[in-house]
Amino acid sequence: MQSRRPRATTHSRRQFLNRSAALAAGAILAPAILLPGCRRSLPVSPDDEFSGTVLRAGRFTAAPDGRSREVWGYNGRLPGPVLRVKEGDTLRVKVVNDLGDVPTSVHWHGMHQPGTWQMDGVEDVSRSPIPAGSEFVYEFQATPAGTHWYHSHVGVQYGNGLFGPLIVEEATPIAAYGRDEIVFLTDWFLQPCDTLLAGILKGMDMKMPEKKEMKSMKDLGDVPFQSALINGKGRMAGDTTSPPATLEVKKGETVRLRLINGSSTYALRFRIDGHPLTVIASDGAPVQPVTVDNLVVNIGERFDVLLKADQDGAHWVRAATLDGKEGRAILRYAGDPASAPEATPAQWGERTLTPEAMRSRSPVALGEKPREMALELGGSMTPYRWSINEQLYPKSDPIVLEKGEAVRFHFRNPTGMDHPFHLHGHYFHVLGKPGALNLKDPAQKDTVNVPAKEELVIQWQATNPGRWFFHCHIEWHLATGMARVIEIKPY
Ligand code: C2O
Ligand code: CU
Numbered sequence: 345m346q347s348r349r350p351r352a353t354t355h356s357r358r359q360f361l362n363r364s365a366a367l368a369a370g371a372i373l374a375p376a377i378l379l380p381g382c383r384r385s386l387p388v389s390p391d392d393e394f395s396g397t398v399l400r401a402g403r404f405t406a407a408p409d410g411r412s413r414e415v416w417g418y419n420g421r422l423p424g425p426v427l428r429v430k431e432g433d434t435l436r437v438k439v440v441n442d443l444g445d446v447p448t449s450v451h452w453h454g455m456h457q458p459g460t461w462q463m464d465g466v467e468d469v470s471r472s473p474i475p476a477g478s479e480f481v482y483e484f485q486a487t488p489a490g491t492h493w494y495h496s497h498v499g500v501q502y503g504n505g506l507f508g509p510l511i512v513e514e515a516t517p518i519a520a521y522g523r524d525e526i527v528f529l530t531d532w533f534l535q536p537c538d539t540l541l542a543g544i545l546k547g548m549d550m551k552m553p554e555k556k557e558m559k560s561m562k563d564l565g566d567v568p569f570q571s572a573l574i575n576g577k578g579r580m581a582g583d584t585t586s587p588p589a590t591l592e593v594k595k596g597e598t599v600r601l602r603l604i605n606g607s608s609t610y611a612l613r614f615r616i617d618g619h620p621l622t623v624i625a626s627d628g629a630p631v632q633p634v635t636v637d638n639l640v641v642n643i644g645e646r647f648d649v650l651l652k653a654d655q656d657g658a659h660w661v662r663a664a665t666l667d668g669k670e671g672r673a674i675l676r677y678a679g680d681p682a683s684a685p686e687a688t689p690a691q692w693g694e695r696t697l698t699p700e701a702m703r704s705r706s707p708v709a710l711g712e713k714p715r716e717m718a719l720e721l722g723g724s725m726t727p728y729r730w731s732i733n734e735q736l737y738p739k740s741d742p743i744v745l746e747k748g749e750a751v752r753f754h755f756r757n758p759t760g761m762d763h764p765f766h767l768h769g770h771y772f773h774v775l776g777k778p779g780a781l782n783l784k785d786p787a788q789k790d791t792v793n794v795p796a797k798e799e800l801v802i803q804w805q806a807t808n809p810g811r812w813f814f815h816c817h818i819e820w821h822l823a824t825g826m827a828r829v830i831e832i833k834p835y
Pocket of ligand 1: 495644
């Protein structure tokens with residue numbers, strides 16, 4: 345993944361340091377210790393020597409679900425390349441904007457960016473985006489450990505394919521397992537996201553479509569489901585030729601699956617036929633292990649689960665919307681003939697992961713007397729828009745906090761849709777529903793689903809000064825107002 349360009353002319357001090365870094369660290373790591381003055385990224389011209397990873401955002405044609413379309417992706421891949429580093433290392437990534445005529449940015453979803461909020465990649469919140477034809481070097485400390493991802497944070501770009509996995513390996517292992525596998529889940533559409541958004545804005549402002557269709561659209565997703573991809577592969581209904589992704593396992597091994605939902609529209613229920621899964625972490629943070637048959641991964645969420653390969657043959661790996669529209673991959677034991685498992689309907693099993701079952705593995709210290717804030721979620725179809733306390737981003741007040749303040753957010757969601765909320769730069773604790781708060785060992789997360797018609801309380805401490813983003817991760821909700829800037833002072 346490393347890209348270094350030879351350069352014959354004189355070397356600056358920085359280039360010398362960069363080269364030493366490349367020699368010392370090999371692949372994509374910059375040294376953990378950088379000299380002052382080298383800490384910040386400097387503008388990089390194309391013939392500069394560069395010791396890091398390069399993500400080239402560009403357009404290419406691919407048929408991930410059997411239907412050919414223009415994909416926007418990194419390095420010609422879908423999902424983008426795996427970035428893998430060790431906890432605490434410095435990650436240096438040059439992002440080249442080859443998209444042609446639009447600006448772009450990369451957000452490192454899950455990275456807390458201590459002291460580097462300008463590297464967070466949110467359009468016009470962290471810094472202005474990378475103009476078409478130019479490039480920018482992101483540089484930050486890889487923390488916290490765990491399963492994370494990266495994606496464009498400009499407009500509704502990421503749903504076109506501008507996403508990929510970011511793995512930060514723990515310094516101390518959190519479980520016993522042999523190896524890991526990334527399972528990147530996404531919904532997928534034939535049309536570009538700008539077209540989908542324009543369609544939503546227009547369609548919702550016109551007459552109600554046929555009632556039944558409207559119901560499922562309103563409840564589960566604003567764009568009718570087309571297909572779901574697992575590691576960039578899927579199959580549009582009716583297509584029988586598009587090859588599914590395959591996970592190979594050896595009988596007897598325990599594999600850590602790193603589940604990521606990088607969708608624009610749909611929560612996805614995950615299951616591997618005949619194999620229970622033991623959840624060990626969410627959004628990177630270790631949880632007390634829970635064994636389930638299936639679990640829902642909301643948009644932006646990550647779960648680390650242990651899979652015990654104790655059977656034979658081939659089994660379906662399923663990722664389905666909450667009303668059962670499915671994408672599939674195959675789990676195949678080494679030595680099994682390469683035929684697909686039988687086409688059986690999904691059996692989801694009895695045990696699913698409930699929010700209450702998610703408990704922190706490390707001791708929890710909630711700040712005393714948190715400042716209480718009520719967040720009322722709202723939505724309207726005509727015109728189509730989504731709000732927090734009746735304000736629409738970008739015309740919304742920032743939430744201003746002092747460094748060190750403890751805050752408790754009370755969500756109230758009277759709308760008919762779930763809203764997976766993501767906080768940048770911090771973890772929060774998920775306390776639960778009012779009246780039944782877990783103040784003892786609430787799990788830490790950075791993305792949590794606020795279910796339709798329910799209330800939810802989270803609490804966190806504003807430890808990381810800067811300008812951060814806080815929003816529903818459904819692309820269409822973010823794009824039409826369901827977001828706030830959180831300013832933590834002084835920054
Ligand atoms: Cu996954 Cu504000 O982002
Ligand atoms: Cu939402």
